[in-house]
Amino acid sequence: MYEFLTSMELYTFLKGPMVWVAFSVFLSGSVYRVISLLKLARKDRVVYPYLNVKYSLRSLVHWLVPFGSRNMRLHPWVTVFAFAFHLGVIVTPILLYPHIALWHDAWGIRWWSLPEKIADFMTIVVLVCCAFFLLRRVFASEVRFVTFPSDYAIIAIVAAPFLTGFLAFHQVVDHYRLMVILHMAFGEVMLMAIPFTRLHHMFSFWLIRAHTGSEFGVFRHSRDY
Amino acid sequence: MARMQRRTVADLGFDETIKNLSPDKIARTIRYVLEKEAAARLKAYVDTCIHCGLCNEACHFYVSYDRDPSYAPVAKVRQTIWDMIEKKGKVDPETVKTYARIGFTECNICRRCSMYCPFGIDIGYMMILVRRICGLLKVAPSYLQDQGYSHMYTYSQSWVAQDDWVDTVQFVEEELRMNIKNARIPLDKEGAEIMYSPHSLEAKFKTNLLANIAKIMNVARVDWTMPSFDGWDSTNQSMHLGDHETMGMVERMHFSAGFRLKVKKIVTSECGHSFRAAVYDGSRSLGWKEPPITYLQPTQLFFEFVRDGRIRIARKIEEPVTVQDPCSIVRNRGLGGMLRSVVKAACEDFREVDPCLEHNYCCAAGSGVINYGPPWKFLRMEGGRAKIRQLQATGAKIVIAPCHSCHKTIEEMIDYYKADMHVMFISELLVKTMEIPEDMRTPEGKGSDQ
Numbered sequence: 279m280y281e282f283l284t285s286m287e288l289y290t291f292l293k294g295p296m297v298w299v300a301f302s303v304f305l306s307g308s309v310y311r312v313i314s315l316l317k318l319a320r321k322d323r324v325v326y327p328y329l330n331v332k333y334s335l336r337s338l339v340h341w342l343v344p345f346g347s348r349n350m351r352l353h354p355w356v357t358v359f360a361f362a363f364h365l366g367v368i369v370t371p372i373l374l375y376p377h378i379a380l381w382h383d384a385w386g387i388r389w390w391s392l393p394e395k396i397a398d399f400m401t402i403v404v405l406v407c408c409a410f411f412l413l414r415r416v417f418a419s420e421v422r423f424v425t426f427p428s429d430y431a432i433i434a435i436v437a438a439p440f441l442t443g444f445l446a447f448h449q450v451v452d453h454y455r456l457m458v459i460l461h462m463a464f465g466e467v468m469l470m471a472i473p474f475t476r477l478h479h480m481f482s483f484w485l486i487r488a489h490t491g492s493e494f495g496v497f498r499h500s501r502d503y
Numbered sequence: 504m505a506r507m508q509r510r511t512v513a514d515l516g517f518d519e520t521i522k523n524l525s526p527d528k529i530a531r532t533i534r535y536v537l538e539k540e541a542a543a544r545l546k547a548y549v550d551t552c553i554h555c556g557l558c559n560e561a562c563h564f565y566v567s568y569d570r571d572p573s574y575a576p577v578a579k580v581r582q583t584i585w586d587m588i589e590k591k592g593k594v595d596p597e598t599v600k601t602y603a604r605i606g607f608t609e610c611n612i613c614r615r616c617s618m619y620c621p622f623g624i625d626i627g628y629m630m631i632l633v634r635r636i637c638g639l640l641k642v643a644p645s646y647l648q649d650q651g652y653s654h655m656y657t658y659s660q661s662w663v664a665q666d667d668w669v670d671t672v673q674f675v676e677e678e679l680r681m682n683i684k685n686a687r688i689p690l691d692k693e694g695a696e697i698m699y700s701p702h703s704l705e706a707k708f709k710t711n712l713l714a715n716i717a718k719i720m721n722v723a724r725v726d727w728t729m730p731s732f733d734g735w736d737s738t739n740q741s742m743h744l745g746d747h748e749t750m751g752m753v754e755r756m757h758f759s760a761g762f763r764l765k766v767k768k769i770v771t772s773e774c775g776h777s778f779r780a781a782v783y784d785g786s787r788s789l790g791w792k793e794p795p796i797t798y799l800q801p802t803q804l805f806f807e808f809v810r811d812g813r814i815r816i817a818r819k820i821e822e823p824v825t826v827q828d829p830c831s832i833v834r835n836r837g838l839g840g841m842l843r844s845v846v847k848a849a850c851e852d853f854r855e856v857d858p859c860l861e862h863n864y865c866c867a868a869g870s871g872v873i874n875y876g877p878p879w880k881f882l883r884m885e886g887g888r889a890k891i892r893q894l895q896a897t898g899a900k901i902v903i904a905p906c907h908s909c910h911k912t913i914e915e916m917i918d919y920y921k922a923d924m925h926v927m928f929i930s931e932l933l934v935k936t937m938e939i940p941e942d943m944r945t946p947e948g949k950g951s952d953q
Contacts, residue, residue, distance in 0.1 A: 482551040
């Protein structure tokens with residue numbers, strides 16, 4: 279098992295074909311999920327007639343700016359952790375130098391990368407936030423009451439690539455290739471999990487907010503933040 | 504994991520009706536509603552909710568019951584919709600009773616939680632689905648079911664037949680003439696500007712409220728009328744039962760009455776749910792984006808009267824006054840500003856509540872809960888703790904609540920919590936403070952309150 283996990287073949291497979299698979303599954307799965315939801319929304323007759331750009335944006339802005347909504351002000355710690363976490367999860371992998379180097383090797387494209395220290399810091403922030411969410415699930419009774427095994431699995435799916443990436447980059451563990459292999463495997467699992475788990479909220483967030491924001495603005499004449 | 508712990512309540516509508524259920528019937532009903540009737544919203548909400556528990560603060564039950572996690576909005580979804588989906592509807596009658604208890608008695612569908620969910624998930628909508636399922640299975644508080652049947656038989660909420668109604672109007676008019684000279688309550692006047700549509704209780708035992716409205720209409724010299732025929736009652740309890748069919752019928756009848764009398768607008772009674780039923784649930788179920796005829800809540804009408812000087816305030820109330828923002832008219836239609844404007848015009852010392860406007864707490868009696876009768880009174884009293892504490896904190900002696908549910912339950916809570924205040928409708932406030940024009944004063948009334 280150990281030999282397989284550290285083998286060059288697995289390394290090449292995860293670095294090559296599997297990346298194609300992971301990105302295809304992620305992209306096509308996400309597009310499929312979004313389109314099928316938009317189509318289904320026709321059946322729900324009260325969604326499209328009330329949609330409104332201005333109020334959708336009003337709602338999105340208030341929920342994308344830290345402390346822009348009353349509930350964020352009621353939960354300052356969760357707000358800080360949640361914003362730091364989402365920023366780190368999305369920005370770090372895209373602007374990480376080793377990732378950009380791989381894109382450059384493969385397709386010859388490159389873009390601005392984060393300085394190493396900042397990238398490190400953001401990775402640690404993501405991991406600390408994951409720990410915070412985990413502790414909140416375990417110790418906050420109102421969260422524990424609605425926690426299922428899948429909720430822990432989602433935290434694990436997100437934390438794993440960051441943890442292994444950090445360990446690999448700093449070569450903390452003896453076998454460097456093992457860590458890189460695990461990192462690539464977990465990263466690919468996360469990408470593929472997005473359309474099929476509740477991580478899908480990275481797309482549905484925009485759609486639901488647009489509906490709720492419009493509903494409150496156009497019909498209810500009140501604020502949803 | 505924490506368990507849902509509730510006191511046992513005897514209600515025939517739950518205890519007897521579940522005896523008629525078979526597992527097959529339950530599964531068919533749940534699947535019909537969740538798969539055939541509900542579409543994108545349910546799917547998006549269930550697939551998106553990340554179980555973060557940030558909606559909890561939004562719920563007045565959660566706050567009132569010392570942050571018991573089983574009262575959090577997401578917990579209610581967990582115990583109903585998620586459970587149904589997970590078990591594919593294969594549940595026993597006892598479980599349906601639990602669903603019904605949560606859907607009917609522990610959620611007022613005030614929709615405050617959708618303002619607190621980071622995704623904007625409409626948890627109230629999911630609770631409406633729970634009520635729909637339980638309503639179709641006839642598992643619902645018996646008092647509410649009775650009112651649902653009343654709508655089917657008499658087109659009014661509380662078994663007031665059409666001839667009783669006309670009789671009531673006649674004696675209210677006669678009494679009113681003791682206060683207002685030549686007061687009129689015109690019935691069936693075609694082409695009038697306003698058709699007033701009372702709450703059925705105003706025709707049954709709260710006739711003084713109908714008299715108040717008539718008094719204001721007379722003083723403001725409005726061209727108004729009411730239908731003598733069915734469709735006069737603005738209430739719609741079928742909506743709370745999840746009986747969309749009867750709800751649609753009642754609303755259609757109601758709008759038709761307006762069209763038949765060729766009026767410009769319909770004004771409902773100072774009631775939250777009837778306004779919501781007309782402009783929101785009812786209109787939408789009939790296929791209208793907005794109501795097919797201009798539909799106002801009295802708050803809007805009184806605001807116009809005061810603004811345009813049709814009603815003049817003779818003497819303002821001096822005691823400190825605060826307001827209750829009924830969910831159905833404030834969070835659901837943004838009338839909080841108008842409410843405050845009228846109250847400030849008629850009162851010297853207005854005290855704002857915290858939180859206010861669309862962020863205000865529900866009174867814990869909305870969406871039919873006020874009508875569940877004695878077995879469930881404790882629920883309103885305990886669930887309303889957040890509300891009464893918030894009102895007491897203002898130091899006000901009078902609470903203005905333009906909604907029958909809010910009005911009644913806050914009045915009862917004042918008694919239950921021994922709070923030193925009382926509740927008034929806006930119409931009561933205006934009747935107490937408005938100036939009666941010289942030509943309308945009678946020797947008996949002298950323009951003062953009755």
